[in-house]
């Protein structure tokens with residue numbers, strides 16, 4: 001169970017990205033965080049695992065207060081929070097299997113962990129996880145030979161291999177075509193149900209949120225203006241969430257397809 005209490009983030013620039021957000025996320029639900037560009041969605045997801053340090057407020061994962069952990073404590077606890085984030089991209093020149101196995105030791109010290117020999121059971125589990133995400137035949141392929149949807153599956157497999165208590169997913173479909181986007185969302189739904197963990201997804205496309213989420217969090221100007229079941233997301237609620245939109249954001253509502261710079265190769269280089 002993830003519990004968030006009065007979360008505030010003010011960036012050094014003075015931007016108040018989160019203005020006292022409180023919520024609880026549990027069970028095996030798919031929770032979609034929606035809202036216009038700049039509402040604070042990414043900041044919210046990043047404050048949960050303290051990739052962005054909250055200014056005030058508390059985050060609890062079960063009985064552990066994430067917000068009060070030391071650096072080492074946080075490193076350990078992050079293994080309970082699977083992350084599918086763009087900046088923890090896959091290592092392009094390594095194989096699918098090598099990338100997935102790196103999830104076993106969390107996201108820190110990738111190269112250090114990579115040189116270690118992985119236990120046999122980790123390798124077996126990695127094969128099983130690749131099978132689960134439909135990528136078994138691709139185990140020995142280099143990541144730079146994969147499509148966008150296949151990469152997302154590998155990223156999800158890596159996070160799942162951590163056996164997290166919760167999955168945090170940031171914009172999983174932003175560079176994918178509609179059909180591949182649906183398949184990725186289906187996969188995340190399966191994981192929530194089968195692994196019995198909640199999945200929090202920051203997503204632009206409201207239609208996908210409506211199709212796949214159990215619960216919606218609507219963020220506007222750093223404030224949670226809606227929290228409810230997907231059925232409750234009617235036009236008046238949407239207007240409330242997107243009330244200060246410009247035309248770009250209206251595009252986001254219908255079916256956004258954000259262009260991602262494919263040339264950016266990002267390696268797992270998180271420093272804790």
Ligand SMILES: Nc1ncnc2c1ncn2[C@@H]1O[C@H](COP(=O)(O)OP(=O)(O)OP(=O)(O)O)[C@@H](O)[C@H]1O
Nearest residue numbers: 011012013015017036037038039040041042043044
């Ligand atoms: N590193 C930063 N330094 C200063 N301000 C920031 C930083 N990151 C985000 N912000 C500001 O915080 C606010 C929320 O940004 P955030 O990226 O969380 O929104 P978002 O809802 O995820 O937007 P998008 O959908 O466009 O990704 C914005 O006003 C943004 O300009």
